[in-house]
Amino acid sequence: MRGGYIIPKQTPALTTTETRKLPMQLLVALDAKGNAKGSLYLDDGESLNSVTAGLFSFAQYSVSTQNNQVTLQSKIEKQGFVSKLKMDQITVYGSRRVCSVKSGGKDLTFNYSSQNDVLVIFTDFSMDKELDIVWTYC
Numbered sequence: 001m002r003g004g005y006i007i008p009k010q011t012p013a014l015t016t017t018e019t020r021k022l023p024m025q026l027l028v029a030l031d032a033k034g035n036a037k038g039s040l041y042l043d044d045g046e047s048l049n050s051v052t053a054g055l056f057s058f059a060q061y062s063v064s065t066q067n068n069q070v071t072l073q074s075k076i077e078k079q080g081f082v083s084k085l086k087m088d089q090i091t092v093y094g095s096r097r098v099c100s101v102k103s104g105g106k107d108l109t110f111n112y113s114s115q116n117d118v119l120v121i122f123t124d125f126s127m128d129k130e131l132d133i134v135w136t137y138c
Helices: none
Strands: 005-010 024-029 036-042 057-066 069-079 086-093 098-103 109-113 118-126 132-137
Touching: 005 057, 024 036, 098 109, 098 118, 118 132
Parallel strands: 005 036, 024 086
Antiparallel strands: 005 024, 036 057, 057 069, 069 132, 086 118, 098 132, 109 118
8 A cells, every 4th residue: 555545445245235334444554754645435335326416425534744643634525425334443554653542532442563563543433424533653
């Protein structure tokens, strides 16, 4: 995965209907400056006119690093489809050692591996709401 990008992913099931019941994850690959960006388009997976009917959602994701603080945010630019999907994990490649991860002032559970500089943040966020997660390097 190339540095500077955020890729949403979801484990597939046998049908679109069953897949939509599974949680999403974000894969974040930080660039040399500690930044990344990506986007997500969601619709019901069945309708043929989702775009023309406006029955889709589109979100932009960004990570920015300033000093020892990293911020992951999302901005929902279009919400014409309510997915009810959850995000259960964010994996960040190229991280440094992390002291804390917070969202809305609340601590989040995380794991950092110094062997491969990977941070894994465990979440239970709705994909239909905007994200604001901050982690601090030690």
